[in-house]
Amino acid sequence: MPSVYGARLTTFEDSEKESEYGYVRKVSGPVVVADGMAGAAMYELVRVGHDNLIGEIIRLEGHSATIQVYEETAGLMVNDPVLRTHKPLSVELGPGILGNIFDGIQRPLKTIARISGDVYIPRGVSVPALDKDTLWEFQPKKIGEGDLVTGGDLYATVYENTLMQHHVALPPDAMGKVTYIAPSGQYSLKDTVLELEFQGVKKQFTMLQTWPVRTPRPVASKLAADTPLLTGQPQFLVGxxxxxxxxxxxxxxxxxxxxxxxxxxxxxxxxxxxxxxxxxxxxxxxxx
Incomplete structure (x- = not known):
């Protein structure tokens, strides 16, 4: 049985093509060298071994890939499978990120502890970073059907807690004419809250965005830090x-x-x- 928790178990049988797999050739601490990785990309997310350990390709040489594994590699053996995902290591951005506790690869520690019943993180655990079923109070801004929007525009707010008002922004690579925006109400991260049309193609958006961790978020301009902290220490806000x-x-x-x-x-x-x-x-x- 795979040692993976969550609503859906992820196993190697989920991959339809045998070409999606490489195999372990060498293990040295958290570093694994795998062969049969032709076509893999730098910083691609992979699953190593029968426990589906999370790893990231940090070097490519011919058909071999050097993988940084972010979990305990004890028990890995030569010829264990390595599953390619064709996706970079990414994080989930959206309501629910505040008030949660994550490890370095955005695994929700409180959720893992509740599901596994243990204070230690099980190997190969697969739990969504943000809860997709929690309902959030969605309040659209003054944007209606027919308005033109582009990446970075704020189109709604969500009250994430008593201190923080979460602004919902359009993904950086999106633009178009608004054909639908959800009315005020409670929605989950799976619900469509915005629809745009660009060059005759319609695209739906939720409050959730997935972003590669090694890709900087684009900004229109960078503001200088000019407001000091009220502590006497030589530090600034946004610094x-x-x-x-x-x-x-x-x-x-x-x-x-x-x-x-x-x-x-x-x-x-x-x-x-x-x-x-x-x-x-x-x-x-x-x-x-």
């Missing part, structure tokens, strides 16, 4: 703030602060004592 993490992590991390009409800034003061992070004080500062 990167470096902070220390536990020595076991062994790197310097950063967090980006985003402004809004009411910006909650979580300030955490800590000190390093005997190679352990000691939290000293956490406080919310609301900044208009």
């Amino acid at each position: 990167l703030v470096p902070y220390l993490v536990h020595l076991a992590v062994g790197r310097l991390s950063s967090v980006k602060l985003f402004p809004s009409i009411l910006t909650p800034i979580l300030l955490c003061m800590w000190a390093v004592e005997k190679e352990e992070m000691k939290w000293q004080r956490c406080s919310w500062i609301f900044h208009n």
